[in-house]
Amino acid sequence: xxxxxxxxxxxxxxERANHWLVAxxxxxxxxxxxxxxxxxxxxxxxLFGGGPWTRILHPYIGVVMALGFxxxxxxxxxxxxxxxxxxxxxxxxPKLVTEVHHVMPEQDKYNGGQKALFWLLVASMLGLTIxxxxxxxxxxxxxxELVRASVVLHAVSAFALFGLIILHIxxxxxxxxxxxxxxxxxxxxxxxxxxxxxxxxxxxxxKD
Numbered sequence: 001x002x003x004x005x006x007x008x009x010x011x012x013x014x015e016r017a018n019h020w021l022v023a024x025x026x027x028x029x030x031x032x033x034x035x036x037x038x039x040x041x042x043x044x045x046x047l048f049g050g051g052p053w054t055r056i057l058h059p060y061i062g063v064v065m066a067l068g069f070x071x072x073x074x075x076x077x078x079x080x081x082x083x084x085x086x087x088x089x090x091x092x093x094p095k096l097v098t099e100v101h102h103v104m105p106e107q108d109k110y111n112g113g114q115k116a117l118f119w120l121l122v123a124s125m126l127g128l129t130i131x132x133x134x135x136x137x138x139x140x141x142x143x144x145e146l147v148r149a150s151v152v153l154h155a156v157s158a159f160a161l162f163g164l165i166i167l168h169i170x171x172x173x174x175x176x177x178x179x180x181x182x183x184x185x186x187x188x189x190x191x192x193x194x195x196x197x198x199x200x201x202x203x204x205x206x207k208d
Contacts, residue, residue, distance in 0.1 A: 007186035008203050025065035032058040059136050066129045086112035109199040127157030
């Protein structure tokens with residue numbers, strides 16, 4: 001992928017490492033979680049050394065993912081505060097399919113859709129983490145009713161997260177040039193000016 005010294009830094013090495021840590025642990029958790037969700041997926045336990053090892057590793061991998069996600073929230077929550085222009089962007093989002101991009105409200109580093117996705121991911125991860133802790137019988141013995149409710153919340157939160165991640169991946173592929181930012185940490189100036197003009201002007205000092 002061709003890069004230029006004039007490219008804009010979008011993510012630091014630490015931010016990219018944080019993102020890929022969460023992404024890798026998500027894949028591991030999705031595979032091991034599916035193995036216990038339905039018997040048809042149980043063969044996936046062989047990826048982790050069999051059923052017992054999968055059962056042991058799943059919650060510990062979950063702890064790593066939760067901690068990594070907390071770090072991401074600390075890094076990015078201020079950048080994802082919803083503002084009037086972001087709500088307007090969400091309202092106008094259907095136009096992205098039928099009209100040219102310039103009809104959309106100008107956006108900063110993240111657009112309204114990315115910000116909405118961020119907070120939905122936070123909600124899903126919160127549900128997963130709380131329910132996962134309550135289900136972790138290796139550490140405490142809670143009333144069975146509470147554990148059963150936690151299992152339901154865990155499954156709902158997991159499938160919500162799974163759907164949101166698919167949407168995230170699709171949007172990253174659909175918006176050409178986005179994946180480059182999380183691989184190399186940079187984007188070209190044309191991409192930045194087209195998709196995030198407010199951020200572009202702040203980064204370059206240009207007025208227009």
